[in-house]
Amino acid sequence: MYIIITGATCTGKSETAVKTAEIMRGEIISADSMQVYRGMDIGTGKITPAAARGIPHHLIDILDAPEEFSAAKFKTLCERLIMDITARGKIPIVTGGTGLYIDVLIKGLADIKEADENKKKELRLVLEKKGIEYLADTLREKDPEEAAAIDTKNPRRVLRSLEIIAANNARASEIKKRASENAFKEERKMFVLEMDRQALYARIEARVDEMFKKGLIKEVESLITGGAGDDTPAMQAIGYKEIAAYMREEKNPAGAAEKVKKATKNYAKRQITWMRRYEEAYRINIDKTGTKAAAEKIASLSGK
The missing domain is CATH 1.10.20.140 (Histone, subunit A)
Incomplete structure (x- = not known):
């Protein structure tokens, strides 16, 4: 059996997953399409070693920014990791907000011919x-x-x-x-973390402000210097795309921050809409429970 913890950005997925892993002797597999890239730490909210608290994390920092990563590659690697973690007597915990990655794991991926x-x-x-x-x-x-x-x-x-x-x-x-013919058939429990919309937006604004204080602009500059052009997947990420435009045109950090906040809120809305389709999921209001109680509930409902 494996566990999925998902939800919109800023709902506390990473912290909840770590606390769940501590309770259940788990390891975490990231389902975030941008955390696979090295050098994209601040803008993706990548978990720090201190916050990981010794819990192994997989599919983070496995590629350089100019490289491509796909849902198909995620599916292959994630399934392999789930089987490996299970074989070692631990619980795989798939955690992230990239809905497409969750979908290819639980619903499958079609055999698709590639365009020339x-x-x-x-x-x-x-x-x-x-x-x-x-x-x-x-x-x-x-x-x-x-x-x-x-x-x-x-x-x-x-x-x-x-x-x-x-x-x-x-x-x-x-x-x-x-x-659906090649959906991953292992038993699972799915959890969606939710919170009040206005509280979520307040968290997003605070997080973006903190990202800029930590040096998000310098992080984007480093990626561009390292060869990540506008057409690379990494530079399509929220925060990176807006700052790249700011560097080319506006030279107005405050304006760039507001654009990142707006784009992140819009992304959160799309995530919420996407995750409403997961009828099998248990839904946890993180506002009311906090991450510790949420982790305890996940462990309890998963048989621990």
């Missing part, structure tokens, strides 16, 4: 010339269900869906429905 490089270049050229809204409208025409399911403001997601449609001559949404 010429098609990928063609779509990226359309993005450069006509913008993300044009591509999003194209996706809505070709596959309305897919367009409703993904973040159409994220160029990488929209491009990926259009590439799938072009390479497979079928709707991406239909292909994904066939994914």
Whole structure:
């Protein structure tokens, strides 16, 4: 058996997971698409060694920022880790807010043909010339269900869906429905951490302010110097994208911080909507319980 702890950004997932692991002799597998990258510590809220309290964490700091990582790679590595941790007599705890990663683990991933490089270049050229809204409208025409399911403001997601449609001559949404055949079949318990919306927004604002104090701008500068361009997945992350734009154009740190806050709140809203679909999940109001009581409840409901 393995455990999933998910929820919107700033709901205390990492701290709750560590406390759960302490109770249950667990190890944590990160389900965060940006924490895989080295050098992205401040902006992703990556757990510190002190906060990890000796609990092993996996799928953190495994790539350099210019490299690509996908949901398919996550699925393969995560399943391998779950089996390995279980074989060592410990409890795997998958923790993070990247809903797509949670989905490919519990719902499966379709066998998808990849678009050739010429098609990928063609779509990226359309993005450069006509913008993300044009591509999003194209996706809505070709596959309305897919367009409703993904973040159409994220160029990488929209491009990926259009590439799938072009390479497979079928709707991406239909292909994904066939994914259940390779869903991970191990027994699991899923928990979604929730909190009052205004309290969540207050946490987001405080966290962003703290990130800027800790040196988020310098962190982004280091990534760019290290070869992470605007088109790399890492630089599409919230916080990094806005600061890269600030460095190119505005030179206004206060304005950049406000944009990061707004983008993070919008992301949290999308996460909340996404996670409503998890009907199997136990829902814990972290406002009322706190992380210690939440961890105790997770352990109790998981049979510990």
